[in-house]
Amino acid sequence: MPSSQNPSIAPLALDPTALRPPIDDxxxxxxxxxxxxxxxxxxxxxxxxxxxxxxxxxxxxxxxxYDVVYHLLALPLxxxxxxxVGTPRRLRVLxxxxxxxxxxxxASALWPSADWAEREIFDFFxxxxxxxxxLRRIQMxxxxxxxxxxxxxxxxxxxxxxxxxxxxxLKSNVPAGAPPSGKVAAALQKQIARAxxxxxxxxxxxxxxx
Amino acid sequence: MNTIDTGDVLPAPLPGLGSMDVVARAGNTMTLSMGxxxxxxxxxxxxxxxxxxxxxxxxxxxxxxxxxxxEKSAENLFWTxxxxxxxxxxxxxxxxxxxxxxxxxxxxxxxxxxxxERAKDIRILMCELSRVASHCVWLGTGGIDLGAISxxxxxxxxxxDILDLIEDSGGARMHPNYLRIGGVNGxxxxxxxxxxxxxxxxxxxxxxxxRTLLQNNxxxxxxxxxxxxxxPEQAVAWNLSGPALRGSxxxxxxxxxxxxxxxxKYEFDVPVRSEGDAYAxxxxxxxxxxxxxxxxxAVRKALDEPGPVMVxxxxxxxxxxxxxxxxxxxxxxxxxxxxxxxRVPPGDVxxxxxxxxxxLGYYLVSNGNNRxxxxxxxxxxxxxxxxxxxxxxxxxxADIVVMIGSLDPVFGEVDR
Numbered sequence: 001m002p003s004s005q006n007p008s009i010a011p012l013a014l015d016p017t018a019l020r021p022p023i024d025d026x027x028x029x030x031x032x033x034x035x036x037x038x039x040x041x042x043x044x045x046x047x048x049x050x051x052x053x054x055x056x057x058x059x060x061x062x063x064x065x066y067d068v069v070y071h072l073l074a075l076p077l078x079x080x081x082x083x084x085v086g087t088p089r090r091l092r093v094l095x096x097x098x099x100x101x102x103x104x105x106x107a108s109a110l111w112p113s114a115d116w117a118e119r120e121i122f123d124f125f126x127x128x129x130x131x132x133x134x135l136r137r138i139q140m141x142x143x144x145x146x147x148x149x150x151x152x153x154x155x156x157x158x159x160x161x162x163x164x165x166x167x168x169x170l171k172s173n174v175p176a177g178a179p180p181s182g183k184v185a186a187a188l189q190k191q192i193a194r195a196x197x198x199x200x201x202x203x204x205x206x207x208x209x210x
Numbered sequence: 211m212n213t214i215d216t217g218d219v220l221p222a223p224l225p226g227l228g229s230m231d232v233v234a235r236a237g238n239t240m241t242l243s244m245g246x247x248x249x250x251x252x253x254x255x256x257x258x259x260x261x262x263x264x265x266x267x268x269x270x271x272x273x274x275x276x277x278x279x280x281e282k283s284a285e286n287l288f289w290t291x292x293x294x295x296x297x298x299x300x301x302x303x304x305x306x307x308x309x310x311x312x313x314x315x316x317x318x319x320x321x322x323x324x325x326x327e328r329a330k331d332i333r334i335l336m337c338e339l340s341r342v343a344s345h346c347v348w349l350g351t352g353g354i355d356l357g358a359i360s361x362x363x364x365x366x367x368x369x370x371d372i373l374d375l376i377e378d379s380g381g382a383r384m385h386p387n388y389l390r391i392g393g394v395n396g397x398x399x400x401x402x403x404x405x406x407x408x409x410x411x412x413x414x415x416x417x418x419x420x421r422t423l424l425q426n427n428x429x430x431x432x433x434x435x436x437x438x439x440x441x442p443e444q445a446v447a448w449n450l451s452g453p454a455l456r457g458s459x460x461x462x463x464x465x466x467x468x469x470x471x472x473x474x475k476y477e478f479d480v481p482v483r484s485e486g487d488a489y490a491x492x493x494x495x496x497x498x499x500x501x502x503x504x505x506x507x508a509v510r511k512a513l514d515e516p517g518p519v520m521v522x523x524x525x526x527x528x529x530x531x532x533x534x535x536x537x538x539x540x541x542x543x544x545x546x547x548x549x550x551x552x553r554v555p556p557g558d559v560x561x562x563x564x565x566x567x568x569x570l571g572y573y574l575v576s577n578g579n580n581r582x583x584x585x586x587x588x589x590x591x592x593x594x595x596x597x598x599x600x601x602x603x604x605x606x607x608a609d610i611v612v613m614i615g616s617l618d619p620v621f622g623e624v625d626r
Binding site for chain 2: 011012013014016017019020023024025026049050051052053055056057058069071075076077078079080081082084085086087088090092111112113115116117137138139140141148149155
């Protein structure tokens, strides 16, 4: 969001994920939508038992436009003590999806917990999950138009974005065109005089004796 | 006539979806709608259950009644401002949310190793106090669900003391925005330590009273034991975390598995139960409160050492207020940070912490601007609540209330 106080020093990154080696505990894998399901199934068989989260990012000008992000955790099933859990491996799977009719296969057959997360991505980004049992909006009202977390969706919604914000004067409780009372200016004058150690001419009117 | 922003006319609301209304009958079963204004749902959750007699056969949930678009808001604020809205996700544990967010931003900035020890200690103190306060709400309201009114007052007494401490340090009871990128906003005030000591001294007695009231209470045991059982396999498949996972016998705690923000310095145990029912989750949370206070007591000792509470980096840390009128550099840095924040190097990061409800994670993406490009939350409440679909079938409809209570969802976080 450009503004006068925010001059662009360096050009903004189109694909931030490609610019930096991982700085967290996770290993990062990138797959194409066509291989996604096979890859996730293989990872699950390999021991990544927990699908921690499914999220999405809209990169708008990048090709492919969206990233669907899977966070996996290799949590052992029988681990009754902290030592047995140890430090489980973390993995992040990034799957790029194009802007035209974005669609990826659902992971809800592998992990039932993907259900709500995928519905949320559909709701917020309009990415469809092929084979999802119940793909409908989850957070926004069911008759909402548009996908609000897309970067081209305005912050205040398309309808309000079309109407300008009311000017400051309209929010005031003083009717427009009312003549200035002069009270504020007088009080300010008095305050300045007092700070300079001079009593205003005509004496104190507020009954205050200092 | 109802209209929404896009100018579309809303269709009439679905018929018969009030609180506890019969939606449909078919053969032996009946479909009921509970909520969204049902008092036992601790917020606004609509549960649609298909029952045969009193036994739940199928269950669906509608969430989103509290959706406030916090992720979108955060993406339109500066890095320094986003913490204020992020704190409002999990409103019972605002400092935990802030902790996770600032840790993630610090990783992106590459200043994780430069955070002063005292700042880390204060953050851990705040997180653990928040955990106790959050569990107090769960204990009090969970007791009310089951008809135990008096525990509410006992547990809210502890919570009140903790909120006083939070108010003293950050200036507000609920959303103080005290944890900042690079440290905390100012040192602890005079008198804080004395109040903290009083709380540490009072806590074991209060906890004994609460345990006497609840833990061996026959009514409570009858309502909780063998209700809402989750096996370890189910817990992993449904992505549970926190006390819900540890109640099913898996000792995964982010503080131990991926120590963050200085937790490796402190000794504490991770309570685990293998039964997997509501009572096991209840006991895990009670034990967790004791462990948290153990950490608090250890941090209290470390707090005797004075030291800086903010990273020594004028581009990130606001200069002390009293220097602004005296130093030109301080004035400029202050103006820059307040008016346009700072830029964060491009990249993505996933940072997780152990919130009272489980693994709270933030997946942050920066494109090099002074605002976060993407703030994705991994909401523990949402995933825990989703498991109700697996837990409820076969149980009595009256036990749904117990099961929701035992998962401790916070709807500010479920809906965000």
